[in-house]
Amino acid sequence: MPSTMQDEPLSLATLLRYATTVHADATVRTWTGSASRVLTYRELGAQAARLAHALTALGIERGDRVATFMWNNNEHLIAYCAVPAMGAVLHTLNIRLFPEQITYVANHAADKVVIVDGSLVPVLAQVLPTLRTVRHVIVANGDAAALHAPDGVAVHELDTLLAEFPPVLDFPVLDERSAAAMCYTSGTTGDPKGVVYSHRSNWLHSMHACTADGMGIRAGDRVLAVVPMFHANAWGLPYAALMVGASLVMPDRFLQPSPLLELMAAERPSFAAAVPTVWNGVLAAVDASPRDLGHLRAVVVGGSAVPAQLMRAFEDRHGVRIIQAWGMTETSPLGCVAWPPPEIEGEAAYAYRVTQGRFPAPVQARLIGNDGAELPRDGRTVGELEVRGPWITASYYSPDADTIGSDAFRDGWLRTGDIGTITADGYLTLVDRAKDIIKSGGEWISSVELENAIMAHPDVVEAAVFGVPDEKWDERPVVAAALRTGAEVDAGALRAFLADKVAKWQLPERWTFVPEVPKTSVGKFDKKVLRARYAADQLDIVAPDSGATQMSSGAGHDD
Known part of the structure; x- marks a missing residue:
C-alpha cells in the first residue's frame, strides 16, 4: 500500500532557498586577524546564484566536479551552497595533503574547476600543471594575475566573475540520491579514497546535527567552525547552520591559539568544533592569559579520543563543556555523540562523557570478532566496529567501477577499523584503531x-x-x-x-x-x-x- 505523502526531494537547493529567505538576516562572519567580513544569508543566496550562473557559463553541467582549495571563509560557504544546488558536485581538496596526493585526488575525481584562496595560490601553482582535467581556476580574495596557469587553463577573479551574472536563480529539481559533494580520506595509508555524499545524506545528517542528542545546533547560535571545510564537510556544520538559521563564524587561516582567542573575544561564539590538538593549544593559551570563555555553551571535539583531563580542565577552570563525538569521513561524519543519559549528572556523568557516545536511531552498529561472528553489546566484549545507515558510505568512489577499498565493507556494513565495546544502551567506547593496537x-x-x-x-x-x-x-x-x-x-x-x-x-x-x-x-x-x-x-x-x-x-x- 503506497503512502499519501508528497515525494519532495531532500535537496540542498531546497535547503539553500529556505535558509536565505526564512533566515536571511543570519550571518557568516570571516575573521581577518582584526575584524570580521560579514555576509548575511540573504547576500549568501544572491552570491551563490551568481556563482551558479558563472559556473554554467564556464561549461559546468550536472554531475561535474568543482573543487575548492580554500580556508573556512565566506567564499567557501558560497561554493558550498552554489555547487550542489546547481546539480554539480562539490569536491573539497585538502590543502594539507602532500602535492602528489593533491594531484591524485583531483585527477581521480576529474575536477573541471578549482576555486582557490589567494593566499593558497602558490601551493596550487605547484600542482596545477599535473591536474589533467582542470580547465578553469577561480581566485578568491587575491590577484588572479599572480597565478601563471599552464596552457589550456583559464584563470578568473571571483568578484569580477560574479559581477557579470544576476543574483537570482531558480535552482533545478534534483534527485535527492544524486551526488552533492565528495571528500577524500586523509590518505595515511595508501592513496586517499573518495567518499561521495548525496543530497539526501547531507540533509538527514544536518537534521541529526540539529537535534538535542546530536550536536544541538539551534537558531540564535554563533557556530565557530574550526574543523576544516575540506574535512568531512566541516562535520556537517555549514548545512546544519543553514537548516536552523544559526550564524557561522569562520577563522579563515587564523588557526593558532592566540588568534582563535582574539576571534572568540570579538565574535563570542556559543558553539565551536575542532580536533583535540586545537583545544589543547587553546587551553594552554587561556591558562597563561586568562580570558572569559563564558559565551561558549558547548564545544564538540572529535577526530581522536578526547582526554578526560582536557574536559575537566575546560569545565573546572573556564566553565566550558567539552562534548566528545565520533565519526569518519565515511560517516559524513557524525556516528555518535557522548551526551550522558539525562538522569546522570555531576561526576557520574564522566563515565559516559569519556565514551565516544551513543548511536542515534539512523546509525546501526555492531561488533565483529576475528572469526567474523557478531559479538555481544555488553560493554566488555571487544571487537571491530561496523556501521551502516543513511549517511554512511556503502563504497568508495571509483570512476572505473572497480573494487577500490572493497575489504572495508562486509555484507552492506562499513568496517571502520576501530576496535571497541558497545553497551546494551548503545554507548561506544573505542579501545584503539585496529592498526594501532x-x-x-x-x-x-x-x-x-x-x-x-x-x-x-x-x-x-x-x-x-x-x-x-x-x-x-x-x-x-x-x-x-x-x-x-x-x-x-x-x-x-x-x-x-x-x-x-x-x-x-x-x-x-x-x-x-x-x-x-x-x-x-x-x-x-x-x-x-x-x-x-x-x-x-x-x-x-x-x-x-x-x-x-x-x-x-x-x-x-x-x-
Whole structure:
C-alpha cells in the first residue's frame, strides 16, 4: 500500500532557498586577524546564484566536479551552497595533503574547476600543471594575475566573475540520491579514497546535527567552525547552520591559539568544533592569559579520543563543556555523540562523557570478532566496529567501477577499523584503531588508553603511543611525549605516574621526548611517521631507569 505523502526531494537547493529567505538576516562572519567580513544569508543566496550562473557559463553541467582549495571563509560557504544546488558536485581538496596526493585526488575525481584562496595560490601553482582535467581556476580574495596557469587553463577573479551574472536563480529539481559533494580520506595509508555524499545524506545528517542528542545546533547560535571545510564537510556544520538559521563564524587561516582567542573575544561564539590538538593549544593559551570563555555553551571535539583531563580542565577552570563525538569521513561524519543519559549528572556523568557516545536511531552498529561472528553489546566484549545507515558510505568512489577499498565493507556494513565495546544502551567506547593496537605476549595493549593516562600528567601536552617489534613479547609500546614549556620530567617519573593506572605488564620501557607529536593533515597524531622514524633510528629512545632527564625546550628529534 503506497503512502499519501508528497515525494519532495531532500535537496540542498531546497535547503539553500529556505535558509536565505526564512533566515536571511543570519550571518557568516570571516575573521581577518582584526575584524570580521560579514555576509548575511540573504547576500549568501544572491552570491551563490551568481556563482551558479558563472559556473554554467564556464561549461559546468550536472554531475561535474568543482573543487575548492580554500580556508573556512565566506567564499567557501558560497561554493558550498552554489555547487550542489546547481546539480554539480562539490569536491573539497585538502590543502594539507602532500602535492602528489593533491594531484591524485583531483585527477581521480576529474575536477573541471578549482576555486582557490589567494593566499593558497602558490601551493596550487605547484600542482596545477599535473591536474589533467582542470580547465578553469577561480581566485578568491587575491590577484588572479599572480597565478601563471599552464596552457589550456583559464584563470578568473571571483568578484569580477560574479559581477557579470544576476543574483537570482531558480535552482533545478534534483534527485535527492544524486551526488552533492565528495571528500577524500586523509590518505595515511595508501592513496586517499573518495567518499561521495548525496543530497539526501547531507540533509538527514544536518537534521541529526540539529537535534538535542546530536550536536544541538539551534537558531540564535554563533557556530565557530574550526574543523576544516575540506574535512568531512566541516562535520556537517555549514548545512546544519543553514537548516536552523544559526550564524557561522569562520577563522579563515587564523588557526593558532592566540588568534582563535582574539576571534572568540570579538565574535563570542556559543558553539565551536575542532580536533583535540586545537583545544589543547587553546587551553594552554587561556591558562597563561586568562580570558572569559563564558559565551561558549558547548564545544564538540572529535577526530581522536578526547582526554578526560582536557574536559575537566575546560569545565573546572573556564566553565566550558567539552562534548566528545565520533565519526569518519565515511560517516559524513557524525556516528555518535557522548551526551550522558539525562538522569546522570555531576561526576557520574564522566563515565559516559569519556565514551565516544551513543548511536542515534539512523546509525546501526555492531561488533565483529576475528572469526567474523557478531559479538555481544555488553560493554566488555571487544571487537571491530561496523556501521551502516543513511549517511554512511556503502563504497568508495571509483570512476572505473572497480573494487577500490572493497575489504572495508562486509555484507552492506562499513568496517571502520576501530576496535571497541558497545553497551546494551548503545554507548561506544573505542579501545584503539585496529592498526594501532599493540599485541604483547598474547595480550592486547590499547595505545589510546596509554595516551590518555600519560596526558593526565600535568607536564605532558601530547603523547602518542605506538607498537614496535620485540624479540621476547612480539610487540611493545613506545611513548612519544611533548612536554609543557619549561617543564622538566624524565621517563622514570612518567612511568611511575602510570604505575597505578594501567597493568604492570603494559608499562612502557621505551620513551622519546619530542617538541611536538607529528600530525596528519586533519590534526590527528601521525603514528606512521613515528614508526618510520623509530625504524630509521631517528628517535632518541630512553629507558625509565636510565636517569636521563628530558627538557621540553627542544629535547629529542627535531620534528
